[in-house]
Amino acid sequence: MQNLLQGLRIVEASAFIAAPMCGMTLAQLGADVIRFDQIGGGIDYRRWPVTERNDSIYWADLNKGKRSLAVDLRKDEGREIITRLVALPGANGGIMSTNLPARGWLAYENLCKHRADVIQLAIVGDRHGGTAVDYTVNAKVGFPNLTGPEDDDRPVNHVLPAWDITAALLAATSLLTALRFRDQTGQGQKIDMSLADVALAAVGHLGYVGDRKINGNARTRGGNYLYGAFGRDFVTSDGERVMVMAISPKMWSGLLAATGLKDAMKALGDRLGLDLDLEGNRYRARRDIAGVIEAHVRTRALAQLAEAFDANGVCWGRYQSMTDLIDHDADCSPDNPIYHLVEQPDIGTYPVPGQPMHFGAVERQPARRAPRLGEHTDEILGDLLGMSSGEIARLHDQGVVAGPT
């Protein structure tokens, strides 16, 4: 938690990762992000991993630092509460983010009737109106066919929901951009994005489209090799696995110094007729280079290699299991200032990350827990919408809103 966006208020109707992570990111930067849900929870409220008692760790981690409002969205009066909340006046309000269908009462056009300069960001599946999620988008853009061992042609799905994360952070960037634009021009707007377009743009930004259209290259599966320079995984004599790379000249000379393989690589380059000081030639000769390095690495223990690699500025990393990371790596614990021990109601106390950025102008506060569903219903109705306690009690009695259960 870092108080940089203090005062900014964002109303969020969301599920799963993209929109929730956008709001969580802004909440951890100090914004007041109000997530509203159907009483009882939305479709992501029990998403795995869950605890033994079926409380979702996934939901908690993606909604850290937000406030929660539980409303019956099938009732007109429930919908009115949300509309009023989005339409509250002030330069810090009038902002909504959603990856639920922004139709009917939630449509931008409707919100504009209540506040003309509203900013609404809506994330959908694809530009044709179809459903799409991280896995289906990834299948479409071709990464599964390029991923995995070279001796196996089955597609490999990624485990990291990279497109959801990308969409979340483009959404955060977009909201701050639209806010700046509104501050300067007085104009609100609708921002539309689809998860499929997020991935389709990335394929272009990363050079795949140009490589195909200009060079005619059909990129094929490259196993664990880095593309365009040298890099691959190797097994050490004590059975550890390391990723070793050399993109820049400095990385390459460091690797040669650390391994004492300068002469061997010179001989290899001469034999192949390639100047291995050029990164592209290191890619062309990657299998031969890997053979030489493999012979070196497999006869040395991790500790010995680590010492030589670090002394020479080699770009390398050890493969850890995620369990080892979480159990034993201080970087994934409160030893790292981005992590804090947080007590999450119904779930328990565990290390929880804030944002990885360190802002020099403010002090880093501990990461804040997620709300319980409906935890802030009453304070939002009272403080923001100015309702009396009698009015709030009536809304509870009539099942329009709910508090935490």
Added chain:
Amino acid sequence: MQNLLQGLRIVEASAFIAAPMCGMTLAQLGADVIRFDQIGGGIDYRRWPVTERNDSIYWADLNKGKRSLAVDLRKDEGREIITRLVALPGANGGIMSTNLPARGWLAYENLCKHRADVIQLAIVGDRHGGTAVDYTVNAKVGFPNLTGPEDDDRPVNHVLPAWDITAALLAATSLLTALRFRDQTGQGQKIDMSLADVALAAVGHLGYVGDRKINGNARTRGGNYLYGAFGRDFVTSDGERVMVMAISPKMWSGLLAATGLKDAMKALGDRLGLDLDLEGNRYRARRDIAGVIEAHVRTRALAQLAEAFDANGVCWGRYQSMTDLIDHDADCSPDNPIYHLVEQPDIGTYPVPGQPMHFGAVERQPARRAPRLGEHTDEILGDLLGMSSGEIARLHDQGVVAGPT
């Protein structure tokens, strides 16, 4: 290109993906992003993919819409030019982004001497001062061990540089956040982030840390199965491959309706003693469910399945090779409004994406090409630093700056 951040000026010292993509994103949103490089180009200037004549498509795609300034950074006068550029007055200036070492003359403390409220964002490898790149960070946080076929225990590197992309977009979010903070308080700041911390935070945000600490779960490789609900890839009778998923109740009932497998799944649930209407039980029973769906999919052609799936709102996607995507999918062409045919000097004309977001308040302009190295040297020195043509000529003569070659 969408003119929302018009006037905003960001000076960038960058290489590879994270910082360049941050700047490219903001440039495509209308900011004036000035990338400066050593005369002749930095360490990413020849990164693959390159054309036959060794011009980097990678570099071009990551620097779209920016201006380029070529300077001899070893000369004091070259360094002074950059310092003056960063320190230019005005609410839209005084912003710098870098993933090169922000030390010495480029250090925040030095820039502050020239403009007290400067904002500098610096991306490094890890918090301990070590080198780290996307591949080494990924190895550290454990995703390679969780990725790939269940019958193969070799780690699988991801091909998509997901951590670089995440860092890029967190950097963009951070710069806009710090800019808003400065607009409101007058205070600039240094923003520090490391690529390793970006990945370490994501592991927490996505529930892995909580699942381990609270439940004691050691997450293992799950092949192409989705975690926590039902989803997997299947091969059709005509040899196509599809990803089929059901997370929400609606997705599940859609899948049962499309396949006519409602009774079969009911019988399966009864046999297993699991209510398959609950997503967690669909995960527990994933292998049995997959067996039933596999028998259905492998006897049907893609076209037939697609019709039934789409008619019933099934969440599914077809696996394409990236070559098929680029050659034949209209979504990855100027048929999609995010793509534009752009002529890139030295490289050629090919479809280039803008940002995937559509902003309602401005018209989308065609994506802009990348600069040639040093293309804007003279106009930056003249227009922004107010140098005379004589002064600029002297700087060229003395090798302090360079234009395009």
